[in-house]
Amino acid sequence: MTDNKNDFELVNKFTGGDESAFNKIVLEYQHKIYWHARRMTGNHLDADDIVQEVLMVMYKKLKDFKFQSSLFTWIYKITSTRSINFINRRKIKQAFSFEDEPESSLRKNEDIIENLETREKLDRLDEMLKKIPPKQREVFILKNYEQMTYEEISQVTGKSIGGLKSNYFQAMKKIMEMVKKDE
Amino acid sequence: MNEKIFRYAEGEMTPEEKAQFEKELKASEVLQAELGNYKNLLSEVEDLRFVETDERYFSNIIPEFRNNLEKKKKRSYHPALSFASAVVTVMILFFILPINNKNIDDYVTNIPDSTISEYLNNYGDQQLMSNIPDDYAASYDSIADAMLYSQIRAELGTEVQASVYNNIDYNSLVETINPQEADQIYAAMINKKIF
Numbered sequence A: 001m002t003d004n005k006n007d008f009e010l011v012n013k014f015t016g017g018d019e020s021a022f023n024k025i026v027l028e029y030q031h032k033i034y035w036h037a038r039r040m041t042g043n044h045l046d047a048d049d050i051v052q053e054v055l056m057v058m059y060k061k062l063k064d065f066k067f068q069s070s071l072f073t074w075i076y077k078i079t080s081t082r083s084i085n086f087i088n089r090r091k092i093k094q095a096f097s098f099e100d101e102p103e104s105s106l107r108k109n110e111d112i113i114e115n116l117e118t119r120e121k122l123d124r125l126d127e128m129l130k131k132i133p134p135k136q137r138e139v140f141i142l143k144n145y146e147q148m149t150y151e152e153i154s155q156v157t158g159k160s161i162g163g164l165k166s167n168y169f170q171a172m173k174k175i176m177e178m179v180k181k182d183e
Numbered sequence B: 001m002n003e004k005i006f007r008y009a010e011g012e013m014t015p016e017e018k019a020q021f022e023k024e025l026k027a028s029e030v031l032q033a034e035l036g037n038y039k040n041l042l043s044e045v046e047d048l049r050f051v052e053t054d055e056r057y058f059s060n061i062i063p064e065f066r067n068n069l070e071k072k073k074k075r076s077y078h079p080a081l082s083f084a085s086a087v088v089t090v091m092i093l094f095f096i097l098p099i100n101n102k103n104i105d106d107y108v109t110n111i112p113d114s115t116i117s118e119y120l121n122n123y124g125d126q127q128l129m130s131n132i133p134d135d136y137a138a139s140y141d142s143i144a145d146a147m148l149y150s151q152i153r154a155e156l157g158t159e160v161q162a163s164v165y166n167n168i169d170y171n172s173l174v175e176t177i178n179p180q181e182a183d184q185i186y187a188a189m190i191n192k193k194i195f
Helices: A003-015 A019-041 A046-063 A072-096 A103-107 A114-131 A135-143 A150-157 A161-182 B003-009 B015-027 B028-048 B054-058 B061-075 B080-097 B104-110 B113-122 B125-131 B134-155 B156-167 B169-177 B179-190
Strands: none
Touching: A003 A019, A003 A046, A003 A072, A003 B061, A019 A046, A019 A072, A019 A135, A019 B054, A019 B061, A046 A072, A046 B061, A046 B080, A072 A135, A072 A150, A114 A135, A114 B028, A135 A150, A150 A161, A161 B003, A161 B028, B003 B015, B003 B028, B015 B028, B028 B125, B054 B061
């Protein structure tokens, strides 16, 4: 987990007018923002769009951030919300799209993962995650990839721990069924 | 998936439950296989936690953000541009209508896409404005309003709907909408979603 004292100093510097402090915050968290968005959306270009959206929100809203949670939690909250909104918007666009090929399949071909085997493994898991509801996907990702506790996930999502455990169980159940079908 | 597998693997069982389940596990190959599959899945996910990537992408995130920020700042000084473009599109279609009050929907449906593209690409604002018959000029604003309102209502939330309904001018309206939303409305209009 990131050093809270360092975050506090950087946020204060940025709100005091030091633009380079914002860049340092971005450098600290950009991998986490990207990968959370990537795992939620399942492709690189969508994740890239979300990264830029999240940075814009951070830039505008950091002046209002009062450290009621850690900066880490706040950033994850923004990233999760943006990702879920993006997924929902994509579903609506695809439902009403008049294009021959859904946008997401065109966007799928661009990636920053260089190892083909890793990319295939990730794609396989991404395909399974896309088939479960965004809220269940979110808990699965935060718990397994970010190794967050239920308490931390509750701070990010605003959901009760009981609800999160239920969502996680449903997510695991569905993924296990898909894995079994694949075999 | 057996819920007991989940609770056992996640450490959710009481000591008594765990002891009981471990007896069941020892006696059942099915339960052992299911637990094995569960652990394999978690192991696969663990392997994908840290993935090597092309770091050039991450080096470019801040420059791209700063570039977007600059564009956003410049754009805020020209708030009506996107809507002006949409209105010009409506005007172009009025220009190619015959002057006999033919129904817009019928006419537009029969116009080939190539014709519309040609007009959109070849006609500048000045040329267009000089060719529009005077008696059509008054109709443009009301029809453009109706079309924009219809699209805005479909695309955006109630906050913006209220702004449109209360006839707040376009400058104020665009301040509420972000550039991506404005682009979306414009793209939908020239793709004939309204027409």
